[in-house]
Amino acid sequence: MDTNICIAAGWPFKQVITYSDWNPVASPYPVPEQVITNYLESKDFYFTPTAGHFSLLINFADFDDKGTIGSIASSGPVTSCTYAGQITNTMVPPGDITVTNNRLQVRVTATDDTNCHVYIGWRTITLTWQAWPAP
Numbered sequence: 001m002d003t004n005i006c007i008a009a010g011w012p013f014k015q016v017i018t019y020s021d022w023n024p025v026a027s028p029y030p031v032p033e034q035v036i037t038n039y040l041e042s043k044d045f046y047f048t049p050t051a052g053h054f055s056l057l058i059n060f061a062d063f064d065d066k067g068t069i070g071s072i073a074s075s076g077p078v079t080s081c082t083y084a085g086q087i088t089n090t091m092v093p094p095g096d097i098t099v100t101n102n103r104l105q106v107r108v109t110a111t112d113d114t115n116c117h118v119y120i121g122w123r124t125i126t127l128t129w130q131a132w133p134a135p
Contacts, residue, residue, distance in 0.1 A: 012132035015042050016059070019125045034112040034120055039098075040069070041105040042129035049099050049131040056092040056106060059126040065113035067122060070096025070106045104129050 019040055058069055066074045066085035070092040074085030098105050106127075112120040 012055075012130045013045055015129040017042065017127055017129065019127070020123065035109055036120055037107060037109045039105045040108050040125065040127060041100070042103050042131075044102045045104075045131045046102070047131075047133045048102050049104055050134045051094070051099075053134050054097060054099075054104055054129070054131040055094070056097055056104065056130070057128040058087045058090045058092060059128055060089075061087040061125040062123040063110055064119050064121055064123065065111065067108065067110040069108050069125070069127075072096075104131065 017040075056070075058072060061067070061069060061074065063074050063085035068074065069087060072087055072090050072092055074087050092106055096106055108122075108125070110121045
């Protein structure tokens with residue numbers, strides 16, 4: 001691949017994606033501290049990302065009531081029935097990211113506050129996915 005083409009195309013290739021309003025479980029829950037798990041995924045890159053040639057930045061994440069993206073846990077004062085668990089400006093360890101075809105994905109969990117049992121999920125998660133071709 002011609003290095004000049006990569007530079008002109010904006011290497012590394014970035015995708016800023018916002019995932020919003022995902023509250024799939026409504027009350028009442030039959031089990032205390034309900035946990036849901038899913039995967040957040042990038043869009044297709046024109047190449048297959050390889051180890052050492054991608055990164056993921058959590059710009060902002062707002063959970064109901066707490067959650068994780070990869071191994072990064074939300075923090076902040078979690079009080080019953082509020083969107084309080086947040087993650088800001090944090091890099092996800094590369095080992096937490098999976099390559100699937102030409103996309104990257106990361107596991108996300110949301111955990112309910114045991115005192116609330118109203119909703120579980122997140123309001124907004126904004127991620128910056130980056131990848132660049134291996135030399």
